[in-house]
Amino acid sequence: MDAILALVWTVIKITVIVLPLLLVVAYTTYAERKVIGFMQVRVGPNRVGYFGLLQPIADLVKLLNKEIIRPTMANKLLFLIAPVISVTTALVAWAVIPFDDYLVLANINAGLLYIFAITSLSAYGVLIAGWASNSKYALLGALRSAAQSISYEIAMGFALVGVMMAADSVNIREIVLAQSGGFFHWYWLPLLPLFMVFWISALAETNRAPFDVAEGESEIVAGFHVEYSGMTFGLFFLAEYMAMVLISVLCALLFWGGWLSPFQGVAHLDAFFAFVPGIVWLVLKSGFFLFAYLWFRATFPRYRYDQIMQLGWKVLIPITIVWIAVLAIAIQCQIRPWF
Amino acid sequence: MADLHNYTINFGPQHPAAHGVLRLILDMDGETIKSGDPHIGLLHRGTEKLAESKPYNHSIGYMDRLDYVSMMCNEHAYVKGIEKLLGVDVPERAQYIRVMFDEITRILNHLMWLGAHALDIGAMSVFLYCFREREDLLDCYEAVSGARMHAAYYRPGGVYRDLPDVMPQYEASRWHNDKQTAKRNENREGSLLDFIEDFCARFPGFVDEYETLLTDNRIWKQRTVDIGIVSPERAIELGFTGPMLRGSGVEWDLRKKQPYAVYDKLDFDIPIGVTGDCYDRYLVRVEELRQSCKLIKQCVDWLRANPGPVMSDNHKVAPPKREVMKEDMEAMIHHFKLFTEGYCVPEGETYSAIEHPKGEFGVYLVSDGSNKPYRLKVRASGFVHISALNEMISGHMLADVVTILSSQDIVFGEVDR
Numbered sequence: 001m002d003a004i005l006a007l008v009w010t011v012i013k014i015t016v017i018v019l020p021l022l023l024v025v026a027y028t029t030y031a032e033r034k035v036i037g038f039m040q041v042r043v044g045p046n047r048v049g050y051f052g053l054l055q056p057i058a059d060l061v062k063l064l065n066k067e068i069i070r071p072t073m074a075n076k077l078l079f080l081i082a083p084v085i086s087v088t089t090a091l092v093a094w095a096v097i098p099f100d101d102y103l104v105l106a107n108i109n110a111g112l113l114y115i116f117a118i119t120s121l122s123a124y125g126v127l128i129a130g131w132a133s134n135s136k137y138a139l140l141g142a143l144r145s146a147a148q149s150i151s152y153e154i155a156m157g158f159a160l161v162g163v164m165m166a167a168d169s170v171n172i173r174e175i176v177l178a179q180s181g182g183f184f185h186w187y188w189l190p191l192l193p194l195f196m197v198f199w200i201s202a203l204a205e206t207n208r209a210p211f212d213v214a215e216g217e218s219e220i221v222a223g224f225h226v227e228y229s230g231m232t233f234g235l236f237f238l239a240e241y242m243a244m245v246l247i248s249v250l251c252a253l254l255f256w257g258g259w260l261s262p263f264q265g266v267a268h269l270d271a272f273f274a275f276v277p278g279i280v281w282l283v284l285k286s287g288f289f290l291f292a293y294l295w296f297r298a299t300f301p302r303y304r305y306d307q308i309m310q311l312g313w314k315v316l317i318p319i320t321i322v323w324i325a326v327l328a329i330a331i332q333c334q335i336r337p338w339f
Numbered sequence: 340m341a342d343l344h345n346y347t348i349n350f351g352p353q354h355p356a357a358h359g360v361l362r363l364i365l366d367m368d369g370e371t372i373k374s375g376d377p378h379i380g381l382l383h384r385g386t387e388k389l390a391e392s393k394p395y396n397h398s399i400g401y402m403d404r405l406d407y408v409s410m411m412c413n414e415h416a417y418v419k420g421i422e423k424l425l426g427v428d429v430p431e432r433a434q435y436i437r438v439m440f441d442e443i444t445r446i447l448n449h450l451m452w453l454g455a456h457a458l459d460i461g462a463m464s465v466f467l468y469c470f471r472e473r474e475d476l477l478d479c480y481e482a483v484s485g486a487r488m489h490a491a492y493y494r495p496g497g498v499y500r501d502l503p504d505v506m507p508q509y510e511a512s513r514w515h516n517d518k519q520t521a522k523r524n525e526n527r528e529g530s531l532l533d534f535i536e537d538f539c540a541r542f543p544g545f546v547d548e549y550e551t552l553l554t555d556n557r558i559w560k561q562r563t564v565d566i567g568i569v570s571p572e573r574a575i576e577l578g579f580t581g582p583m584l585r586g587s588g589v590e591w592d593l594r595k596k597q598p599y600a601v602y603d604k605l606d607f608d609i610p611i612g613v614t615g616d617c618y619d620r621y622l623v624r625v626e627e628l629r630q631s632c633k634l635i636k637q638c639v640d641w642l643r644a645n646p647g648p649v650m651s652d653n654h655k656v657a658p659p660k661r662e663v664m665k666e667d668m669e670a671m672i673h674h675f676k677l678f679t680e681g682y683c684v685p686e687g688e689t690y691s692a693i694e695h696p697k698g699e700f701g702v703y704l705v706s707d708g709s710n711k712p713y714r715l716k717v718r719a720s721g722f723v724h725i726s727a728l729n730e731m732i733s734g735h736m737l738a739d740v741v742t743i744l745s746s747q748d749i750v751f752g753e754v755d756r
Contacts, residue, residue: 040467136348140370140737210461210558218356218459219738301558302461304738305370 013105017094025241026056032294039298063237066230071134074227078132083228083235086125090242093118097249098173100259100278111172112160115250116153119205122243123149126207126214129236130224141223144305145207145214151312152204158320159198162191162327163254176258182265186257190330193323195255197316199289202247204308206240208293210300211308218302248289249282256285345373348737352381356459356741359751361725363740370736375729379722382755390715394681395421396494398715403489405717406753409448409696410480411440413753414493419599420691420704421495424684427656432642433497433649434600439535439638440483440492441600441693442631446542447476448696449624449631452748453549456621459745460562465552472545475538482506482531495682496651502642506534532639539636546628553621563618567731567743570615577730578723581698583747586623587615593694605637617746624748627696656682681710697721697748719753 030045030052037044045052070079096111098104108114123146130142164170166187167178179186188195204211215223225236252258259278263269303311348365351357360381366373386405390398402413415437422429429437454469477487482503484490492499506527511520526537553559569579574587584591592609594602610626612619651657658677659670676682684706692701698720705714724747731747732740 036463040464041471042467136346140348144370209463212461213738216738218461218741221355298464299552300462301457301553301556301562302738303558304562304736306736307561 010105017105018091021091021094021242021245022238024245025238026060028241028245028290029059029237030056031290032297035291035294036298039295060234063231063234068230068232069227071227074134075132078128079227080232082125082129082132083232083239084125085128086122086239087235087242089118089122089125090239090246093246096172097246097253098176098258099282101173101177103279104173107171107173110170112164112170112175112254115172115246116157116160119243119246120149120153122239125236125239126224129228133224133227135227137220137222137226138224140220141214141216141226144216144220145224147305148204148207148211148214148308148312151309152201152316155197155312155316155320156201156205158317158324159191159194159201160254162194162320162324163187165324165327165331166191172253172258176253176260179257180260180264183257183262185264186255186260188255190335191255191323191327193319194327195251197320198255199251199292201312201316202251203293203296204312206243206247206293208240208244209297210302212302213305213308216302244290244293245286248286248293251289252282252285258282258285350375350740356745358455358745358749360755361744361749361751363728363744365737365740367737370738372732372735372737372740375732375740377725377728379725379751380755382751384756386756387715387717390712392711394710395684395712396681398712399494400489400491403491404752405719405756406448406695406697406700406721406750407488408451408750409444410488410490411437411444411492412448412693412695413700414491415441415600416691416693416695416700416702418493418495419693420689420702421684423689423691424687424704424706425495425656425682426685427496427651427653429497429651430648431601432501432645432647435638435641435645436498436502436649437493438600438602438605439635439642440479442634442638443476443479443535445631445696446628446635447473448748449628450476452624452696452745453621453628456742456745457549457553459741460559462552462556462559465549468545468549472538472542475534478507479531479535479538482534494650494657496653496657497649499650501649502531504530506531532643535635536639539632539639542632543629546625546632550625554625560618562738562742563621563746564616565614566617566735566739567746568614568616569727569731573730574615577727579698579727580720580723581695582620582623582627583698583720583724585609586612586620588612588619593692593699597692599693605634607634617742620746683708683710684712692718695720697750697753698724700753717753717756719756721747721749721751721754725749725754 033055034044045055048054048058070076093115095105096108096114098107126145127142130138130145163175167175169175169178207214220226225233228236259282261270261273261276261281263273346367348367350363350365352360352362357363362378362381364376364378366375386401389401399414399417402417403410405413450469450473454466457465480490481487484492484499506529508524508527509515509520511517515523526534569577569587571587571589574584574589579587580591588611590609590611593599595609607630610623610630612623654670654673659673664670664674686706686708688703688705690701690703692699699718700720701718703716703718704712707713728744728747731743735743
């Protein structure tokens with residue numbers, strides 16, 4: 001009986017996380033179109049609903065109604081399983097994300113490692129999609145994406161090692177709590193190079209501009225999902241945006257103090273903002289990172305595939321390695337207030 | 340030993356970066372291009388043959404449709420050829436109007452190129468900024484000719500009609516209320532010349548804006564510097580013209596070397612590149628935007644000060660005024676003859692070339708003395724440039740194909756004709 005109750009309770013918790021998440025994803029696409037539209041002196045969607053607010057819903061209905069076309073000679077099983085893998089990995093990672101102190105589905109000890117493992121798996125979705133499509137464009141996209149994921153995972157992993165060293169924990173809640181003490185106690189400052197590396201690798205990991213060579217619209221058209229239509233494409237789309245949101249939340253959790261108030265330690269402001277629940281701070285902080293995604297997309301040209309590799313291996317990885325050494329010394333010397 | 344083949348990719352004709360309908364068969368080794376084989380002709384409309392069956396003036400509209408992003412420049416070459424065969428004089432004011440619109444066309448073309456080039460490299464916003472300015476210039480096209488693209492404005496003997504005294508204005512609509520409309524109409528209160536002058540004042544600022552996004556951008560430089568290098572000697576051997584040749588560092592511009600219309604009376608510089616890579620071609624074209632703006636400004640000043648006829652008074656070639664036609668029998672006959680059989684061009688042949696935004700655009704006309712050309716040959720610079728594509732892309736990567744192709748400023752209307 002207890003087991004069943006626990007199960008039901010977990011399912012309810014999952015629903016409470018997933019439904020708002022889907023809503024956030026839907027409105028991230030809307031925000032993307034509006035924000036980039038604003039940056040590009042146009043208006044963005046403004047026909048469906050007030051200010052185009054129902055546009056994501058309309059898009060969803062359209063995608064659901066479209067035929068799923070399977071190319072001849074494509075491997076049916078793998079072709080259909082690839083988007084499922086993508087979306088699953090993007091969803092499963094949310095299990096260990098704490099939205100506030102104790103507001104988490106599974107507070108496991110190896111939270112950060114779990115996330116790292118799960119996000120790495122998402123490369124399979126892309127790889128399988130590219131291979132199963134039986135299209136040269138898709139295959140090229142998949143190969144690019146695979147190489148890119150592997151290289152940037154190393155840089156990202158090293159950046160995370162720094163965070164783990166600083167917090168002396170792999171549990172995300174403890175990492176956030178280790179940053180308490182106000183704006184200058186967050187890890188963005190002592191781990192600044194790692195923060196930048198993590199942020200850049202996160203862009204690359206999610207295949208977003210300027211690292212979107214796996215999609216490479218002007219070269220390989222849509223890359224790995226060129227043959228997908230209807231909801232199979234929709235799932236890739238969903239997975240991409242969920243990964244974006246996830247990475248933004250992670251940036252906020254690991255480097256910007258998660259749900260902690262930025263006014264901690266500031267005499268009056270701290271008390272004044274005490275009523276704000278932690279989740280609001282988290283949403284605001286991750287909102288900034290999400291906005292940055294859109295901002296970059298509107299600003300930068302796309303890297304070439306080999307240049308991305310160069311950036312990853314010759315710039316980002318050496319930076320992380322050097323900073324981990326610096327960090328080790330800093331921790332040994334117990335530099336306050338961080339270590 | 341296994342039988343290994345390189346991977347071939349069919350790039351286009353349905354491809355977002357194929358600039359229309361290029362079909363490119365790429366022979367690849369991984370991501371590296373071994374060779375590329377452009378297949379052209381998917382936009383062939385038989386312009387040259389069509390021109391043989393029509394009176395001379397009917398083909399002006401076809402010229403617009405050759406390179407459909409620099410319409411009036413194409414017309415200029417064709418009309419200039421006919422004038423040369425006929426020996427008709429063109430009033431000076433018409434020459435200035437032509438130069439002004441040639442330069443407006445150059446800006447239109449280069450903006451289109453810049454936007455598409457940036458979009459191909461992934462910088463999406465520049466495309467929309469460029470199109471914002473194109474909008475104003477297309478309004479100028481519309482104001483003089485009634486058409487936003489296929490103007491048919493240049494005619495043998497001058498231009499179709501004089502510049503309008505009023506600039507068309509926006510009207511309020513569901514989407515723009517009166518206040519917004521008034522703001523949009525601010526620079527449209529005066530004549531077309533006022534509007535163009537205002538544009539010239541604003542435009543250098545816009546070019547700065549594009550340059551802020553691109554010129555010193557590290558990613559932009561990584562993507563364009565040392566990509567698709569063509570040495571000056573090789574550029575000449577390949578028959579390059581226009582920014583492609585100047586990007587390689589050869590100082591060659593028909594506006595300076597064989598001045599036509601009134602270019603010899605105007606002050607402008609021609610920018611040249613150093614290394615002949617995509618980045619130099621980009622810099623050359625951006626500088627040409629500024630120079631064209633300068634030229635337009637000079638034309639506007641001259642046109643303000645010097646009113647006069649814009650069409651030859653030789654009514655064997657140019658139609659008489661409509662009100663004269665109502666009263667004068669001779670004018671009536673001229674009008675009737677012109678609009679039924681056109682005019683007969685003396686026997687002979689000519690080659691008339693202009694500095695088109697993309698390079699040298701030439702029209703070779705052979706006349707057998709009838710009212711239709713015996714042969715019309717169009718020399719399109721894009722055709723020459725794309726012939727060199729294989730040489731330029733070999734050894735580069737797939738993403739560079741897109742960069743090089745768009746740095747050539749290819750438009751298939753003129754390549755396929």
